Amino acid sequence: MANNLPQLILVVGSGGREHALVRSLLASPARPRVLCAPGNAGIAQDVPCFPVAADDVGALVALAQREKVDFVVVGPEVPLSLGLVDELMKAGIPAYGPKADGALLEASKIFTKKILLKYKIPTAPAGFFSAVAPALAYLRTRSIPIVVKADGLAAGKGVVVAQTLAEAEAAVRGMLEGGKFGASGSQLLIEDCLAGEETSLLVVVSGRDYVMLPVAQDHKRVGDGDTGPNTGGMGAYSPAEVVTPALLDRIEREIVRPSVNAIADEGIDFRGTLFIGLMLTPAGPSVIEYNTRFGDPETQVVLPRLQTDLLALLWAAARGGLAGLKLEVKPDYAVCVVIAAKGYPEAYPKGDVITFPPASSLPPQAFIYHAGTARNSAGQTVTNGGRVLGVTALAPTLRAAADQAYAVCEQIQCASKYYRRDIGARQLHRT
Ligand code: AMP
Ligand code: GLY
Numbered sequence: 119m120a121n122n123l124p125q126l127i128l129v130v131g132s133g134g135r136e137h138a139l140v141r142s143l144l145a146s147p148a149r150p151r152v153l154c155a156p157g158n159a160g161i162a163q164d165v166p167c168f169p170v171a172a173d174d175v176g177a178l179v180a181l182a183q184r185e186k187v188d189f190v191v192v193g194p195e196v197p198l199s200l201g202l203v204d205e206l207m208k209a210g211i212p213a214y215g216p217k218a219d220g221a222l223l224e225a226s227k228i229f230t231k232k233i234l235l236k237y238k239i240p241t242a243p244a245g246f247f248s249a250v251a252p253a254l255a256y257l258r259t260r261s262i263p264i265v266v267k268a269d270g271l272a273a274g275k276g277v278v279v280a281q282t283l284a285e286a287e288a289a290v291r292g293m294l295e296g297g298k299f300g301a302s303g304s305q306l307l308i309e310d311c312l313a314g315e316e317t318s319l320l321v322v323v324s325g326r327d328y329v330m331l332p333v334a335q336d337h338k339r340v341g342d343g344d345t346g347p348n349t350g351g352m353g354a355y356s357p358a359e360v361v362t363p364a365l366l367d368r369i370e371r372e373i374v375r376p377s378v379n380a381i382a383d384e385g386i387d388f389r390g391t392l393f394i395g396l397m398l399t400p401a402g403p404s405v406i407e408y409n410t411r412f413g414d415p416e417t418q419v420v421l422p423r424l425q426t427d428l429l430a431l432l433w434a435a436a437r438g439g440l441a442g443l444k445l446e447v448k449p450d451y452a453v454c455v456v457i458a459a460k461g462y463p464e465a466y467p468k469g470d471v472i473t474f475p476p477a478s479s480l481p482p483q484a485f486i487y488h489a490g491t492a493r494n495s496a497g498q499t500v501t502n503g504g505r506v507l508g509v510t511a512l513a514p515t516l517r518a519a520a521d522q523a524y525a526v527c528e529q530i531q532c533a534s535k536y537y538r539r540d541i542g543a544r545q546l547h548r549t
Contacts, residue, residue: 123148123429124189124212128182129165130202131172131193132158134456134489134508135414139191139428140165141485142421146429155181159499160488160507175202182211189213191432195271195411198390199225214432215390216410223381223392224410227307228269234405237380239373241405244309253290256308257283268293269305277348279311312397312404315544317358318416319394321374322431324440326382328392329431330374332423332447333358333366334416335544340463342540349463350505353541355453355516356419360398360545369396369403377408389436418487418508419452450483450512453519453542455527459490460536462504467534469494470501475529481522483512486530501534516542 127150129139136154140161143152155178157167168185170177173196182190190206192198192215199221206213216223223230234241242265247253257264266289268276276293280286286308293306316338320331334356340346361369373394381388393409393416412420421428425446434440459466471494474486487510490503507530511522520542527537 123433124150126151126185126187126189127153127429128185128187128190129154129193130178130190130197132156132161132489133193133414134487134505135412135417136193137161137164137487137489138418138421138485138508138510139193139412141487142424142428143191146427148427148429150429153185153187158488158502159491159493160486162493172197173200175200175205178202179205179209179211182206183209187211189433189436191215192390193411195221195224195409198410199271203390212433212436214436216386216388220381220386220388220390221410223408225271226269227267227407228305230408231307231309233380233384237376237383239376239380239405240402242310242312244307246305246307247290248294248305250290250294253294253306253308254287257286257290260308260310262286263311265309265311266290266293267307267309269307312399312406314397314399315360316406317361317396317398318354318413319369319374319396320412320416320420321378321392321394322390322435322440323378323381323392324389324435324438325387326378327440328374328378329435329440329443329445330366330370331420331445332356333361334413334419335360336413336416337538337541340458340538342538347463349458351413351415352456352458352538353454354413354415354419355451355519355542355545356416356423357451358545360548365398365403373403373405377405389438414489414505415454415456415508418454418485418510422483422485422510422512423448423450423452448512450514451516451519452510452512453516453523454487454508454510455523455537455541456489456505457507457509457527457530457532457535457537458505459501459503459534461534462536466504468500468502470533472499472501472506473531474499475526479529480526481511481513484522484526485510486526501532506532506535516545520546
């Protein structure tokens with residue numbers, strides 16, 4: 119392996135995050151070959167894709183063996199929690215991403231909350247319930263608004279920020295009695311509501327060593343001005359200057375380092391991305407959640423800003439060699455606007471033809487990352503999911519990055535195209 123870096127990498131997943139991972143890995147000076155499973159129409163233009171589902175652990179291990187890959191980078195949470203990395207390691211294939219024990223930090227909000235409370239890491243107080251009556255009784259002891267969360271993975275939809283007691287009670291009943299989230303909702307947390315700005319901090323962790331990636335802000339609601347239902351994320355920007363250098367120091371001291379150490383103290387050998395969802399409350403930063411993978415769409419603004427070779431970074435984390443690695447980041451601002459199918463996050467059409475502007479008309483630092491796209495029998499690129507594309511632009515100012523990303527969005531044609539018009543507005547209006 120040249121430079122001791124792997125030469126054949128398999129990326130698992132099919133979203134904008136995975137497209138960004140593929141692009142950044144391809145940009146490595148080690149010039150690796152990259153494969154993806156299952157990928158999407160855009161990823162397939164860049165690298166060979168294999169039709170193996172991201173949650174088919176056995177088939178993914180078999181694919182990695184058959185193709186003789188020497189490194190697997192896992193994008194989504196589901197294969198991590200199903201033990202894909204455990205199985206790859208048993209097969210002797212190095213992988214980036216936590217094993218199932220580490221993935222539980224995302225797959226169980228109760229597991230995580232217990233760790234946060236045990237290690238006194240700032241987080242909202244919470245109660246845990248598996249029966250309706252005690253949950254309803256607890257609700258009456260707390261103030262409104264209040265947050266009700268299904269314990270397990272629910273694709274970002276298991277959280278209700280209730281503005282009234284009746285709404286909170288309905289959420290409790292819906293989760294515990296209604297079976298709305300299946301096994302994921304058989305236990306729940308009721309958590310005090312935190313007020314403030316949210317930010318996403320992606321931390322590349324290897325045991326007790328870690329590297330913090332640049333801070334980003336996501337836009338979770340579907341509509342402009344943060345209105346409408348929550349989504350997987352409608353856009354992002356980085357850096358998030360609401361996190362000043364002094365605040366970042368505090369976040370590292372009070373949250374990042376204690377979290378990494380707590381996870382290690384719990385006996386988890388975590389090698390992957392610890393995505394810390396933070397609320398910047400007036401009293402200080404507080405943990406909303408951990409995810410155990412790169413964020414989507416945060417990855418689409420964080421990775422293009424890295425000067426450091428992503429492959430070297432992920433490989434070092436997986437191999438336990440992260441100590442002393444110094445991250446280099448471009449000074450440019452990045453904005454990613456997610457183009458969704460109209461109707462998302464509820465019902466939306468699939469199969470609408472997408473037409474793209476010629477590559478020659480794109481700004482020099484623009485990236486069109488594919489998420490829910492596929493190719494139809496006529497060879498056209500069509501919509502195939504709720505979040506369809508992520509359009510990222512990098513520029514010396516946030517304004518210029520946003521303007522460039524939006525100019526590209528306007529040139530993309532698709533009948534069901536929908537996107538927020540205010541990605542980055544919070545920071546643009548602040549400055
Ligand atoms: P999660 O699935 O934990 O990321 O929660 C989804 C969203 O719900 C978060 O991004 C927040 O906007 C909101 N949320 C979760 N927990 C809280 C909380 N304790 N206080 C206020 N908002 C919250
Ligand atoms: N953008 C939030 C997430 O990836 O969960």
